[in-house]
Amino acid sequence: MTTPVAIRTPAGPKPGFRPVPVERRRRRRVQLVWAMLTLNVLTFFPDSRLLLPIPGSVGKLIAQGSLLVAAMLVLSVNRPVRVRRSVYMFLAALLVCEAVVSSMHAEFLLGAMYRSARLFLFVAVLWMLSPWWTRKDLLLVRTHLKVLWFVIGTIALGLLVSPGTAMADNRLAGIIWPIPPTQAGHYSAMAIGLTAVLWMSGVLKRWVALTSVVVCVPVLLLTHTRTALVALLAGALIAGLSLFTYRSRVRKVFAIGIGVFSVGTLTLSSVVTTWLARGQDASQVAALTGRRAVWDSILAQPRSTFETLFGFGLSNKSFNGLPIDSNWLGTYYDVGVLGAVFCIAMVLFVLIAAWFTPQGPRRALALFLVAYCVVASFTETGLSEASSYLLELTLAASLVYSRTPQEDT
Known part of the structure; x- marks a missing residue:
């Protein structure tokens, strides 16, 4: 006679418990990786105006350590490691190799090699995110826009809490996290442009787009950043033209924009001129706020053949203690002619590839970003x-990049 054995069945999920799908967890980790990369480029510098007295060592540890966090997160979600074959990323890898070679001969070796290592890890993380490039839901674009909204939210919050501190130099800056006016203007202009292109493409809801514009436009204007405004207008114009025959709302926006521009030119020209002048006289504006003197000094600096080809190694983009404020001269100074060629090739590849991309949101967004x-x-x-x-x-x-047959299955 056999003794019956009780079979214990596994306990079911508790009432109200809903397991998170694997795909959703992966998507959240990818978004967190992108947020960590954005935090890494928000370089921390000590500022007495901060509302929260963050020690300089702590702030730099947070900013620089976020890149390591991003690397560990992307390795956890991209298992086994797989990357997309990409001409753009190959050019970026060549730029990294060239930066390492030039930094090995830099005067300040330790700093240059650290910046090269950071660039290597930054590009590696971006390449490991390539499997998510062609998602139909535009995951990376939406994530970037959300991160921008968060950054701009901190800037606006600082302005509301302490307007005198945030506008200490008559230009809006971040005082929760140290964000200079130029960066604040860049982030707000980028958010406005992405919002406008997504809305014109029919991807973003009207109330979301309106809220974004209502918040970001004043931030951009209060930063008095001319470069961001001009780049925004140029990028939005090119992106809008690419959508002109795609959606009727784009044609309506162009018609309204032409009308507003015509009226504004007649009635607000003095206000616009004052805003653009930013309290500077004609000679200061012509000299690009002192930039031309720095640029002339860089071009006049004696160089050997090696330094002409490879540059002086990655620096903090300054020359004799003054900011260079030009990507092309800064690249020429750091990584020489070869580095500038790689940068030009990266930009041209994206621009040409975007031109031949089928008409739609992806093409318009790519054209806005590269412009x-x-x-x-x-x-x-x-x-x-x-x-x-x-x-x-x-x-x-x-x-x-378009989806491969394997991704469509």
């Missing part, structure tokens, strides 16, 4: 280092 980066590159640096501009140029590159 913005090109216009801003004349008075801003970043395409040859780990920066928000390299992040956004890579975002543009991600939009020009």
Whole structure:
């Protein structure tokens, strides 16, 4: 006679418990990786105006450590490691190799090699995000826009809490996290442009787009950042023209825009001129706020053949203690002619690939991003280092690739 054995059945999920799908967890980790990359390019510097007295060592640890967090997160979600074959990322890898070679001969070896290592890890993380480039839901674009909204929200919150501190130099800056006016203007202009293109493409709801514009436009204007405004207008115009025959709302926006521009030119020309002058006289504006003197000094500096080809190694984009404020001269100074050629090739690849991309949201977004980066590159640096501009140029590159048959199955 056998003794009956009680079989214990596994306990079911508790009432109200809903397991999170694997795909949703992966998507959240990808979004967190992108947020960590954005935090890494929000370089921390000590500022007495901060509402929260963050020690300099702690702030730098948070900003620089976020890149390591991003690397660990992307390895956890991209298992086994797989990357997309990409001409753009190959050019970025060549830029990294060239930066390492030039930094090995830099005067300040330790700093240059650290920046090269950071650039290497930054590009590696971006490449490991390539499997998510062709998602139909535009995951990376939506994530970037949400991160921008969060950053702009902190700037606006600082303005509401302490307007005198945030506008200490008559230009809006971040006082919760140290964000200079130029960066604040860049982030707000980028958010406005992405919002406008997504709404014109029919991807973003009207109330979301309206809220974004209502918040971001005043932030941009209060920063008095001319480069961001001009780059925004150029990028939005090119993106809108690419959608002109795609959606009727784009044609309506152009008609309204022409009317507003005509009326504004007649009635608000003095206000616009005052805003653009930013309290400077004609000679200061012509000298690009002292930039031309720095640029002339860089071009006149004696160089050997090696330094002409490879540059002096990655630096903090300054020359004799003054900011270079030009991506192309900063690239030439750091990584020489070869580095500038790689940067130009990266921009041209994205621009040409976007031109031949089928008409739609992806093409318009890519054209806006690359046009913005090109216009801003004349008075801003970043395409040859780990920066928000390299992040956004890579975002543009991600939009020009089409889905493979394996991804559609």
